[in-house]
Amino acid sequence: MEHRDRLWPGGYTFLYDDGLFRPSTDTFLLGSFPRLRRGMAVCELGAGTGLLSLLLLAREPELTVTGVELQPQACALFRRTAEENGLSAHSPEVEVVICLVTIMMAGAVESWLRGELTQTPEELTRRIDMMFQDYIRGVALRLKAPAAVYA
Secondary structure: OOOEEEHHHHHHHEEEEEEOOOOOOOHHHHOOOOOOOOOOEEEOOOOOOOEEEEEHHHHHOOOOEEEEEEOHHHHHHHHHHHHOEEEOOOOHHHHHHHHHHHHHHHHHHHHHOOOOOOOOHHHHHHHHHHHHHHHHHHHHOOOOEEEEOOO
């Protein structure tokens, strides 16, 4: 079931769904953690429905935030949340990167399941982690504004 809530009275509206990652105390605490500066670029990996991105923008409206999420349903809610709050919600480059990361991960797992890779599950997990680390480094290189990576 889909829900709509506000960060605070008169603040940003956000959407979430019971079938996806639900907002939790951790999300709100994490939203207060990063040191933000005007003009900073932030990339939220595993953005879900975009609540953390919204919390960061509420703290510093002059951020450039890119949310990366693999689940289409969560991406749809993220876009709707951005649109309802008058924020830009389209980045074809990010959508292409999301597809590529998904295909890389799915391809590695599928090859392992078919017996085409001789790695143990732990080795495969490390390989996928290395792919994500490469991806994160690539995102950091593409960000045009000063950036910080929180992992």
